[in-house]
Amino acid sequence: MKRKTIGKFLSAALAGTMICSLTACGSAASADVAVNQNDDTEASVTTIETTGATGATIEMEYSVTGDQLTAFQQLVQKFTDETGIGVSITQPGNGYEDAMKTRMASGDLPDVWVTHGWSVARYSEYLTPLEGEDWFGKIDESLLPSITDEEGHVYVLPITEAVCGVIYNKDVMDKAGVDVTKIRTWDDFTKACQAVKDNTDATPIEMSCNASGVNSYLLECMLPTYLSNEDAPGQQAEALIDGSFDFTKDGGEAFTQIAEWSDAGFFNEDSMTADLTTAEKALSNAEAGFLVYSTECIPAMLTYTPDTNLGVIPSPAVSAEGKSYYGVGEGNFSCFGIWKDTEHMDECKQFLEFLARPENADKIAVDVDGGIPCLSDTEITDAYVLNIFKESQEQFKDDLIYDNFFDRKYQPSGMWGVFDDSMDILLDGNASENVSAALESMQTNYSDLHE
Structure with missing residues (x-):
């Protein structure tokens, strides 16, 4: 398989989006955004469904917009083409955290959602443990303490880390x-x-x-x-x-x-x-x-x-x-968990397995999230940030x-x-x-x- 490279250049739009997202990694900044956007959230909710599904359709709540959402949508369509499993992506405008808090309160959660740094502290009681999945052993040791609860459970597939x-x-x-x-x-x-x-x-x-x-x-x-x-x-x-x-x-x-x-x-x-x-x-x-x-x-x-x-x-x-x-x-746009009460557990696990494949995880790292790849079989060989982080880990x-x-x-x-x-x-x-x-x-x- 041809090994991919990322040069020093990422689009200014992607870089800017990532910076804003992590600047708001603390609860105050991100919560303020959600509250401020509350009046507009309902009107800006977008639902995107893959085409050609022949089996069950799983719902996913996702926080990205623009070119990042388009790149992810294209990837998800490949999953449906391969498996026949449909994916319906709900994008609640700028009110992702508010939308998720509302859904947690109502008990009506999506089958899969992005945990944006809170898989343990906020979402663990709603998620299914995933440490038994085949991709678990590929997670970089640097991230494991942040995504593991006191009982040793991990509730998320982490594709990048911040x-x-x-x-x-x-x-x-x-x-x-x-x-x-x-x-x-x-x-x-x-x-x-x-x-x-x-x-x-x-x-x-x-x-x-x-x-x-x-x-x-x-x-x-x-x-x-x-x-x-x-x-x-x-x-x-x-x-x-x-x-x-x-x-x-x-x-x-x-x-x-x-x-x-x-x-x-x-x-x-x-x-x-x-x-x-x-x-x-x-x-x-x-x-x-x-x-x-x-x-x-x-x-x-x-x-x-x-x-x-x-x-x-x-x-x-x-x-x-x-x-x-x-x-x-956890990377803000690249870490995915499964609702413990989903009616489509097998389909959701197939979806995460698909996202964890090197060619798909790398696409998310490059085109959607922009963070440091944290799965060991990444095929990215010339990622500037990844390389200087690995250099530091060695030092x-x-x-x-x-x-x-x-x-x-x-x-x-x-x-x-x-x-x-x-x-x-x-x-x-x-x-x-x-x-x-x-x-x-x-x-x-x-x-x-x-x-």
């Missing part, structure tokens, strides 16, 4: 004399930032507080290393989940560290007004050294600067005794912890937007003077959302 970490410009690091493989603690990272500031014209850390998600991702990547990872010095995972955690008492170290970076001049001067595109262009053009974000922003950077030289490393540990950390979650292979995104696993629904607001408070002016106010914002909203 990864948050420290993206860096290799040319800037070379000029600064920084060996990123030696960045194992936040103190190491601070020294690397100082080297960038001293030896280059680049901004050490590119920051954006303009509703871009960049500021939220900094907390997304730092807080686990202080609070929830198994080797975190202030490990309080259970308290974070049950609502008894107090950010004002025990959550200050990460905020203090960020404040010190700000006061040291490590962030760009326009950090309060710069948008995501500005941040992406700065890193891709070697005007910045580091950007803490999801790897799903990299395709857009490749459209701005096709010959950019990027890499990614995991979030460092707090101490030398700790391990580096990657936040890994840090004995020093890695994988866990789900912090806001999805350890915070109540709605905290993603709180991360954004609290970072705005912290970085507006003299950051060291704003730490207490930022922590108060975190705690007040965390407590309210747990009620």
Whole structure:
């Protein structure tokens, strides 16, 4: 079989869609979109059915639109042509989360749906376990902790994964004399930032507080290393989940560290007004050294600067005794679960088996989702993001912890937007003077959302 390649170029439309989707990976941003679109959701619901079915028809709820939906529709038609099983795709406009919450409440769920990062925390009670399927053994080890519940069940076929970490410009690091493989603690990272500031014209850390998600991702990547990872010095995972955690008492170290970076001049001067595109262009053009974000922003950077030289490393540990950390979650448009009460279980499992085949999974990864392929038999050999992630896994292979995104696993629904607001408070002016106010914002909203 001919092996496929993905060059550095993805369409700007696909890249933009992916960035927006993951920026809203936290509940607050995505929920706000659903509520804001509620008035228009009914009118924009689209149903697409495959033709030529000779057997049962399964219903699937899906969240993509435009060219991505067209690409998926073409793939699904091939499934019907091969098996005779029909597929009816329901696309509820921009109100996917609201539509799914309504269907969960009514008990009238589709046979298959995309879980957009929530297969365990939100949907597991409605889904059937899938760890007995033939494709299960192909799932990359980095994603398994995020999609496995306490009983060892996996409820989703994951075709791609989303990864948050420290993206860096290799040319800037070379000029600064920084060996990123030696960045194992936040103190190491601070020294690397100082080297960038001293030896280059680049901004050490590119920051954006303009509703871009960049500021939220900094907390997304730092807080686990202080609070929830198994080797975190202030490990309080259970308290974070049950609502008894107090950010004002025990959550200050990460905020203090960020404040010190700000006061040291490590962030760009326009950090309060710069948008995501500005941040992406700065890193891709070697005007910045580091950007803490999801790897799903990299395709857009490749459209701005096709010959950019990027890499990614995991979030460092707090101490030398700790391990580096990657936040890994399900791809937003590429992870599929089956309703446990479907009347068409065999047909649904055939459908997932079809999607898991390398030629079909790769089409979803390239044309629909844009994330990192996470099935081991992928035939994609020249995927820029996949390759730099694998490079990082090799560099840090004995020093890695994988866990789900912090806001999805350890915070109540709605905290993603709180991360954004609290970072705005912290970085507006003299950051060291704003730490207490930022922590108060975190705690007040965390407590309210747990009620």
